[in-house]
Amino acid sequence: MPRHNTSRPGVQIRILLHLRDYADYRDRVEVPFALSQMGIANAVSIARSNVPRAIGSLKESGHVIERQAHITGVTRKRKAYFLTDEGVSLSDEVWESVSGKLVKTIQSGGIIQELSISELVSKSDIDLRHVDVLRYMDDDATIDLTSLNSELIERDLTKHIERQFSSSLADLPRVRKFFGREAELDKIANLLEEASTSIVVPGIAGIGKTALAAKVIERFTHRRPGEGRLTLIPGGDGGVAGPYGSNGTLGLSGRSPDSEPLDLLQHNHRGDEEESITRCD
Incomplete structure (x- = not known):
């Protein structure tokens, strides 16, 4: 069908x-x-x-x-x-x-099955509502059930403040659409390949800094297992850039309130040298 x-x-x-x-x-x-x-x-x-x-x-x-x-x-x-x-x-x-809408489900064992939302809600091993399915499905009406559990759903529904930073991969926003920024993604990836300790992406709120960070992490999730932790600090105008933790840490932030506007990308090598990279305004 x-x-x-x-x-x-x-x-x-x-x-x-x-x-x-x-x-x-x-x-x-x-x-x-x-x-x-x-x-x-x-x-x-x-x-x-x-x-x-x-x-x-x-x-x-x-x-x-x-x-x-x-x-x-x-x-x-x-x-x-x-x-x-x-x-x-x-x-x-x-x-x-909405009950009759069809979604493609990705289930454990690599099973892919197309179900109506009402069928998915009734058959799911975890407590799902219609609005939960709509929240977690992507723009192609696909929902990865292997990444969902009751604890994650409960945590997402009970946050009392809007998260100002992501401390784990589970906290990353789900990027449904991402356009362009290929040059910036390549620059960040190249810097991390060169063993940079931090990446700073300053900018006003809402221009996609955290989405950019999430796409970077997608590139490295399966390529650099165990090499330090990845930390996102997505700030709008007034977010503080740093400190950034230990080896292998990736940080993204708004500019310091006391600083001048920065270039879009900056990086620190293992040392004190800092180099600015071109804006992408």
Whole structure:
């Protein structure tokens, strides 16, 4: 059966699917963290600051309401979001539509199987929701089940702050689309091949520094096993560049707040010499 219409549903559809699972909490005094702005951001994979805008039209259309509520695990009251009766009806329609979408699953043992989202959710050995499948599948509607487990899903859903740096490969953002930057990737790879101890990528927030770092790590994941750890420090404007740890460490950061703008790439060899590399503005 051909996979058609496998594009990822928009953020508002994902929000409806997420809130649908918590429809019974609308009149509760204390509600789960999942209904807070950060909880919604975690579930649908957007920045917390984008949640009010994403929910705005759903509120205007009468499908979602906002109120202050006691959030489990949070000391102060926070804004929480709930489906109205009309919102529940709409989310049911969305759930039915999304349930039939086909995804390609990569399973243990190299098994590749195409399933509808509803089949995947019902057959999975781990607790998956529709919105979880949409969060982890790539733009080709492929989801690698071998990299998922209940602990990872729980951690992703319960983050109380937006992570400012990645301390392990599991923390890296999932890069779904990456365009260009081939010259920069080659330069970084060449520097690491020459045994550089650190790479610094300064720049304002949102230009793709961490995505670039993730692509670099993809190149080296299977080529340099055990040769030190890889540390990402993705900062926007005002992020601090350094210190960068031990041998074999890769660091990416914004510029120091007290520094002048830097070239896009800089590297330190094993020694005190520092060399700037051309910008790619």
